Amino acid sequence: MKSGPDIAMVASLVGDPARANMLTALMNGRALTASELAQEAGITPQTASSHLAKLEAGGLIEPEKQGRHRYYRLTDDDVAGVLEGLAGLAARTGHMRVRTGPKDPALRRARICYDHLAGDLGVQMLDSLRERHLVKQKKQEIELTAEGERFLAKHLQISPDMLAHPRRPVCKACLDWSERRHHLAGTLGAAMMQRFAELKWAARDPTPGSRVVNFTRTGEKQFAALFGNGNR
Amino acid sequence: MKSGPDIAMVASLVGDPARANMLTALMNGRALTASELAQEAGITPQTASSHLAKLEAGGLIEPEKQGRHRYYRLTDDDVAGVLEGLAGLAARTGHMRVRTGPKDPALRRARICYDHLAGDLGVQMLDSLRERHLVKQKKQEIELTAEGERFLAKHLQISPDMLAHPRRPVCKACLDWSERRHHLAGTLGAAMMQRFAELKWAARDPTPGSRVVNFTRTGEKQFAALFGNGNR
DNA sequence: TTCATGCTTCGATGGTAGCCGAAGCATTGT
DNA sequence: ACAATGCTTCGGCTACCATCGAAGCATGAA
CATH class of the missing domain: 1.10.10.10 (Winged helix-like DNA-binding domain superfamily/Winged helix DNA-binding domain)
Incomplete structure (x- = not known):
């Protein structure tokens, strides 16, 4: 019926x-x-x-x-x-329910996740890469585009052959516990974090056991220039 | 919380x-x-x-x-x-459910509702009046506009003073059982139906107890010219 | 391996809500 | 006034499902 x-x-x-x-x-x-x-x-x-x-x-x-x-x-x-x-x-019809916030803002902003950048900035970076078509993401799979390769070579001096690894993917989506959205893992994620450190844009917090990543003033600027909201 | x-x-x-x-x-x-x-x-x-x-x-x-x-x-x-x-x-996700239709097409097309026109043509008439701003409808309330008064005087020789009644509104929305939408009731609805009969546009079916309203060929034409879809 | 953590499955329980029969109001027609 | 129709209220029955305790897997850490 x-x-x-x-x-x-x-x-x-x-x-x-x-x-x-x-x-x-x-x-x-x-x-x-x-x-x-x-x-x-x-x-x-x-x-x-x-x-x-x-x-x-x-x-x-x-x-x-x-x-x-x-x-x-x-x-x-x-x-x-x-x-x-x-x-x-x-x-x-008048039926209502807000949420509360957690702690440690520094950790939520930027931290190490194994060997790559996580937190607000990590998520923001992947967002930026995705929206500018420097990477293509399908579900969990992330792939670096030709434009992406050029971008990395030009701005971060990262070449594709630096990213090859026998048992680890170049790109991988990693779920961020604070943002609860994806950030970039894989050899590329690690390489980029390493480059940030080499360029003195950011450094891991010296406190033992801390996962916080501190950005320098210039680092913050450069990062924002490359991955900030303005580019979206 | x-x-x-x-x-x-x-x-x-x-x-x-x-x-x-x-x-x-x-x-x-x-x-x-x-x-x-x-x-x-x-x-x-x-x-x-x-x-x-x-x-x-x-x-x-x-x-x-x-x-x-x-x-x-x-x-x-x-x-x-x-x-x-x-x-x-x-x-x-693949979960599915159609409806069936009723009977007596003549009754559904045009019939008497107390003393005014109902059915498909009745609903169509009110639709036309409303969309051409000859009446203004807010919920149940319907009001005749100045344009509406001119229209009635010109085409149907109905003047506002003919519509006055001590205990009955000039315009009223009446729910149509076949179309399940509103048609025009009130003294105006009655006056218009009466005029249609006087002009030999339409007549109540002679069968005892029948509520069917039969439109003549010319009546159908005239009605369509005044309230047809072409005017919308 | 052993322990701890996070999640799932199983089984039993209880509260809730859909359902209908019977009766009660409201409206209309005769 | 009486009967018929349409809808609502009431009472009791039943079935479903959310809930939790206890136990079972899986993953990761020591």
Whole structure:
């Protein structure tokens, strides 16, 4: 008797308060771990696991494994758009919910992730590379373009043959824990970080065990000139 | 800990299959009675009543009383937009649902509603008047403009003083059961129907009890010339 | 290897909400 | 005034599903 998309199926996924809280937490575009989402929703990890499995089956979120963590993000901005729409409908009948912020701003701004740059600046760099078509990203896969090679040679004196490695990719997307978006890993990510250090643009914080990366004044300027918002 | 719109509240409304079927049935912009919606959802009237009350409380639908019927429509196209979005999300994960049509085409085309014209032509007439700014409609309220008065005097020899009545409005929106959209009621609606009969444009079907209105060939032409799609 | 952490599966429980029968109001027609 | 229709309210039943404790895997660290 009926045909057409089954909206009840997907709406009921959003209809549960716990799942709705998770989805709302993911609305900023960042990825969150299962535990974080559980906390966000105020439920135990096992319950959260069940919810996350359903959301994934419904195509609303996508998982990304990272070590023993499992990061989840909204599948795409179509999903975000629908959630936004639902929020709009809810708002006008008068039903409301903000988030709080963490700590250590320096660490969130720039830090070492193994051997490459992470944090706000790391994410910003990859964003810039991607939007200027110096790299092409499909999901997890990142590839350096011909323009990208020229750019690296010209501005950072990095040549393709410096990046070759038997068991490590040149480019790789790495999920950033503070920004919860991707930054650039792989041999290129490492080479660029190394170059930043050689050029005295940035240096790892001397405090033992610290992962903070401190940019110099000139380094900050140069970095912004190459990867700042102005170039986007 | 949380603030912002409570999307779960509204999503759960759509999340129930019965309610989702009702909402989907309303997606074509028409209004449907409670019983029809019950049938559409495959549930009894009492259950439907409960669902409709919830949808109304959630601001997704709005009722309109018409005699002993109670017509429901979607509140606005924001609601329709969100439903559309949900359908999009559902479609791409592969979950599907069409509607069937009723009977008696003559009755659906033109009929008497108390003393004024209803059916396809009735709705078409009000649409035309509204779009040419001969009347102004806000929700249920309809008002005749100065242009409208000139139009009526010129083409139908109807003057404002003919329309005055102590206990009845000049213009009124009346919900059409076949088109499920508004047609024109009130003293103006009655006067226009009367004029159509006097001009031999149309006459009530002679069959006892029939509400069908038959248009003559010339009447059809004249009507189309005044209120046809060409004027929109 | 052993331990710790993060996540998932299983099983049992409980609350919630959809559902319908019966009865009650409202409106219309005769 | 009476009957018929359309809708709503009430009460009780049932089924589903969110929730959590406990145990099982997987990954990474020591």
